[in-house]
Amino acid sequence: MEVTASTWGIAIAGLLIIAVLAGLQLVAALRPRSSWVIKNIYGGRPEATDPKAYFAFNQGYAWADPFFWAPLQIAGSIGMLLGERWGFLLALMASVPFWYSAILIFIWDRDLGFRRNTVFYWVIVWGTFPVFGVLEGLFCFVRLLE
């Protein structure tokens, strides 16, 4: 398949976003209750909500992101850059958790104390994921139909 400038953009953006996310979540998986992880990765405060739910929720994500999602996105991005059809197929699948988990977090983040009504939260922390997920999914879908 043809590797266009858009292909490069989507593939590299996917790699960058997932590298940052997976790196942080790997730290959270290895040090689930450290104060640094709570402050810089989870967000919110465990004592401000139910600490049991807070840690259980965050740990589910900490394990899923680096070990399931990241390999899929990395393989997809590499495949796209190589112009391989399987790369676009893997990237199509990898686009799902971007919007899927963003809606889940939107439903729970107030209860779990993550939500901040700031531009930084809504645009960077939360908004990046559904926007990129929809963009990547649509792009791969259209390219696969060609």
Next chain:
Amino acid sequence: MRIIVGILCSSLWLIYAGQVISVVNFRLAQRLGLQEKQDNVDPLSSRLELSAARWDLLWLWTLPSAGILMLIDHPWWPFAAMIGGACYVDTGGREAAKALGLKQQGVRTGSPGEQRLVMATFVFFVAIGGLAIVTGLVEAT
């Protein structure tokens, strides 16, 4: 193979219907056994399940819809199967991790039988999602 996987995926509309009942009347869903009985769970767990049911209505349709596309052999079915399959594999894994985490933290999440049923549902999600992904990949590559 496409027909078999299509039928399996289409059967997931039953789970969607169950979650519609949970959202409309959570007590009724508990009485019907679609949700854990109130006596066996912490209020926190019930709240999380109700939130999960609301969330489920937004995405749970993806794989059963792909199943219908498989049955009518629509040209888009491989892509729909991969999108829906990814949703189910992802949610099965994340929800299983969440349920295990809550259990380890001492949150009552249902009777032993209910907990086994919940985990079996998540394993089924991962299995049917994985099957749909493989079927779609084989067709699309």
